[in-house]
Amino acid sequence: MEKDNVMSSLTATILTEMHTENSASLKDQLRRAERMKKLRYGALILPLALFLLLTFVWPIAALLKRSVDNPEIVGAFPVTSSLLHNWNGKALPDEATFVAFADELGKTKGTPPLAAAAKRLNMEQPGFRSVMMHSARAMPPETGTSPKDALIAADSRWGEIATWQFLARNASPYTARYLLASVDRKYDEQGNIVAADEDEAIYVDVLVRTFEMSFVVTVCCLLLGFPLAYMMASQPPKIANVIMIFVLLPFWTSILVRVAAWIVLLQSQGLVNQALMAMGIIHEPLQLVFNRVGVYIAMVHILLPFMILPLYSVMKGISPTYVRAAQSLGCPPLRSFWKVYFPQALPGVGAGGLLVFILCMGYYITPALLGSPKEQMASYFVAFYTNQTINWGMAAALSAILFVATLVLYMVYSKLVGSPDVASKAR
Amino acid sequence: MFLPPAKLSLFSVACAAFCLMSGTASADVTVISFGGSNQKAQVKAYYEPFMKTTGSKLVTGEYNGEQAKIKAMVEAKNVSWDVVEVESPELARGCEEGLYEKLDMGKIGAKKDFVPAAVSECGIGLFVWSTVLAYNGEALKTAPTSWADFWDLKKFPGKRGLRKGAKFTLEFALLADGVTPEDVYKVLGTKAGVERAFKKLDQIKPSIQWWEAGAQPPQLLAAGDVVMTTAYNGRIATAQKEGKKQLKIVWTNNIYDFDSWAIPVGAPNKTDAYKFIAFASKPENQKVFASEIPYGPTNLKGTALVDKAIAAELPTAPQNMKGALASNTPFWVEHGEDLEQRFNAWAAK
Numbered sequence: 001m002e003k004d005n006v007m008s009s010l011t012a013t014i015l016t017e018m019h020t021e022n023s024a025s026l027k028d029q030l031r032r033a034e035r036m037k038k039l040r041y042g043a044l045i046l047p048l049a050l051f052l053l054l055t056f057v058w059p060i061a062a063l064l065k066r067s068v069d070n071p072e073i074v075g076a077f078p079v080t081s082s083l084l085h086n087w088n089g090k091a092l093p094d095e096a097t098f099v100a101f102a103d104e105l106g107k108t109k110g111t112p113p114l115a116a117a118a119k120r121l122n123m124e125q126p127g128f129r130s131v132m133m134h135s136a137r138a139m140p141p142e143t144g145t146s147p148k149d150a151l152i153a154a155d156s157r158w159g160e161i162a163t164w165q166f167l168a169r170n171a172s173p174y175t176a177r178y179l180l181a182s183v184d185r186k187y188d189e190q191g192n193i194v195a196a197d198e199d200e201a202i203y204v205d206v207l208v209r210t211f212e213m214s215f216v217v218t219v220c221c222l223l224l225g226f227p228l229a230y231m232m233a234s235q236p237p238k239i240a241n242v243i244m245i246f247v248l249l250p251f252w253t254s255i256l257v258r259v260a261a262w263i264v265l266l267q268s269q270g271l272v273n274q275a276l277m278a279m280g281i282i283h284e285p286l287q288l289v290f291n292r293v294g295v296y297i298a299m300v301h302i303l304l305p306f307m308i309l310p311l312y313s314v315m316k317g318i319s320p321t322y323v324r325a326a327q328s329l330g331c332p333p334l335r336s337f338w339k340v341y342f343p344q345a346l347p348g349v350g351a352g353g354l355l356v357f358i359l360c361m362g363y364y365i366t367p368a369l370l371g372s373p374k375e376q377m378a379s380y381f382v383a384f385y386t387n388q389t390i391n392w393g394m395a396a397a398l399s400a401i402l403f404v405a406t407l408v409l410y411m412v413y414s415k416l417v418g419s420p421d422v423a424s425k426a427r
Numbered sequence: 428m429f430l431p432p433a434k435l436s437l438f439s440v441a442c443a444a445f446c447l448m449s450g451t452a453s454a455d456v457t458v459i460s461f462g463g464s465n466q467k468a469q470v471k472a473y474y475e476p477f478m479k480t481t482g483s484k485l486v487t488g489e490y491n492g493e494q495a496k497i498k499a500m501v502e503a504k505n506v507s508w509d510v511v512e513v514e515s516p517e518l519a520r521g522c523e524e525g526l527y528e529k530l531d532m533g534k535i536g537a538k539k540d541f542v543p544a545a546v547s548e549c550g551i552g553l554f555v556w557s558t559v560l561a562y563n564g565e566a567l568k569t570a571p572t573s574w575a576d577f578w579d580l581k582k583f584p585g586k587r588g589l590r591k592g593a594k595f596t597l598e599f600a601l602l603a604d605g606v607t608p609e610d611v612y613k614v615l616g617t618k619a620g621v622e623r624a625f626k627k628l629d630q631i632k633p634s635i636q637w638w639e640a641g642a643q644p645p646q647l648l649a650a651g652d653v654v655m656t657t658a659y660n661g662r663i664a665t666a667q668k669e670g671k672k673q674l675k676i677v678w679t680n681n682i683y684d685f686d687s688w689a690i691p692v693g694a695p696n697k698t699d700a701y702k703f704i705a706f707a708s709k710p711e712n713q714k715v716f717a718s719e720i721p722y723g724p725t726n727l728k729g730t731a732l733v734d735k736a737i738a739a740e741l742p743t744a745p746q747n748m749k750g751a752l753a754s755n756t757p758f759w760v761e762h763g764e765d766l767e768q769r770f771n772a773w774a775a776k
Contacts, residue, residue, distance in 0.1 A: 112525030
């Protein structure tokens with residue numbers, strides 16, 4: 001309809017223009033008019049496009065860049081870095097490198113750039129921070145001593161090739177070390193990628209755990225939410241509305257309040273345990289919180305509306321006549337549900353499942369409050385590196401891994417369901 | 428001076444705005460500290476008297492020691508905090524990294540009046556606090572006396588509370604394993620020593636209940652969730668004062684450290700920030716603080732003023748200092764990130 005209107009108004013303009021100006025060909029004018037229309041439509045969505053660019057695309061790009069950024073060493077020692085870049089690494093660097101390094105150490109002494117560089121190197125080799133700090137304190141060299149001797153006097157490690165190789169390895173503006181560390185890999189002394197030490201490896205397990213917990217929560221939400229949504233869709237609007245309010249009421253309550261309430265209910269002296277003990281079902285309190293069980297209970301509770309709402313809206317649009325028709329043609333009830341009803345509800349299952357799964361992957365506060373260290377998911381470590389150790393490279397790398405995992409998931413989903421247009425199906 | 432009316436009104440508006448801005452800036456000092464009973468004591472000892480005597484307004488807030496906030500504010504050059512309470516390793520790191528102002532002691536007080544270790548380049552000690560072993564006297568028949576007892580699950584069955592983090596947890600593990608306080612950081616500085624600490628922690632891992640905020644240990648003890656826990660001495664003392672007499676402190680091999688005042692670089696109201704810090708460093712005010720919560724004064728004259736009964740509860744009391752371990756700030760600045768990472772990996776398995 002809309003297209004027709006556009007076309008008719010278009011032809012109208014063209015016709016009036018043709019009266020006044022006959023020289024230009026019809027084709028050119030048509031093209032020009034179309035271009036103008038497109039520009040006008042474009043101008044309408046421009047604010048939104050700009051908004052998205054600023055609040056969505058740019059932060060993600062900045063985050064991805066931060067996960068490979070390595071500005072500390074190059075920033076504090078630019079000349080030394082470029083000299084080390086051309087060094088062959090076979091013998092100790094030449095005199096000029098020592099002079100440049102001593103000079104730059106002296107210049108940055110007591111300033112934030114040196115602290116940042118020392119912190120960065122300490123990350124690779126614990127204890128190297130103090131090597132940098134006390135070497136800097138000995139700079140600039142006293143008159144008469146060569147910078148090389150002064151550096152080696154300050155710390156004998158400057159006389160070893162390995163130390164300079166270490167410095168050279170880290171003196172590039174970009175590094176993959178954060179991304180590698182996020183999948184429990186690291187560079188060894190020769191610069192090869194190797195598996196991290198067993199007692200330091202953690203993130204592969206954490207990522208697997210993140211997926212596993214998200215999957216369990218999604219399945220639980222589906223099993224609980226599907227029958228409820230089905231019931232709501234088949235009730236008259238009056239009753240359906242009442243049930244809807246019950247679904248939405250907790251949805252509007254603060255997440256912190258709900259998590260705190262679960263602690264009160266589930267703790268060892270809590271209501272649930274006391275009730276079970278009073279009824280004589282158990283004799284000792286069950287451990288229901290600060291473990292996986294507590295996290296699952298609370299997460300399913302919090303995320304259930306995200307499953308029910310898309311399911312309900314899809315089910316609402318399914319006409320009951322199809323199932324009735326199937327049954328009247330002799331199809332047994334279960335079979336007609338499975339063959340006729342369920343395929344029509346599938347877009348809702350997909351949309352709800354994807355929504356819950358992706359929300360789960362980024363969950364932080366619920367596992368942090370209700371779980372033990374064994375329940376923490378990837379976002380916990382993002383927060384840990386952001387707040388506690390201020391290692392923003394590592395935080396960005398872990399987020400990047402999560403981001404990519406989410407994208408892959410979405411792609412798999414759209415391949416399976418056929419159309420990426422989840423939103424319109426869930427409407 | 429003649430100005431057209433439009434320009435005049437614009438001028439006056441600009442002037443009014445400027446006066447308003449500078450007016451609020453000189454009136455408010457924003458002080459951020461660790462919350463809970465520690466902050467309550469600060470209100471009594473420092474905030475209220477400061478406002479009364481100087482007439483300036485304090486804006487107070489609390490945080491959990493996350494340096495990320497301060498770093499973000501300083502990097503964005505949009506600092507809204509004037510005075511912050513920080514722990515020692517964070518202070519040392521922040522000072523090197525340019526997060527905190529280098530302090531001018533002349534504006535605060537005489538250096539010789541303070542415990543020497545409390546005065547550093549960017550901070551001035553606010554109080555001495557201690558991490559101790561605390562237990563529930565009702566839940567345990569015999570009293571534990573050492574970290575070895577903390578690890579003894581047979582003699583003292585029940586859950587143990589420990590702070591979720593490597594700092595101090597590893598020290599206590601080594602102390603329980605028989606390392607003397609003088610050698611703890613020497614041993615922890617070696618790979619074998621770290622191994623040894625984690626092995627020791629493995630022994631009680633299934634019985635550990637982790638805590639994160641200082642207010643948690645007294646709650647866990649009182650609710651019977653744990654029988655023993657590490658805790659900040661002041662928090663246990665406050666709980667005792669509130670009637671939870673069954674909570675007890677064991678001072679053997681406690682670890683003490685300073686909390687300090689620091690001024691973030693680019694603080695909006697530096698002059699009054701100094702005034703506040705000077706006020707909070709005065710002996711008579713530190714005495715009030717110590718009687719509200721038993722954390723030791725850093726001003727030596729303040730220690731002398733404290734009542735005898737309270738003095739015995741302070742980490743700085745001679746009998747409590749015996750066998751105590753000073754937290755090694757350079758060690759944690761250097762090894763903190765590495766050991767915390769290792770701790771995370773260990774705890775998550």
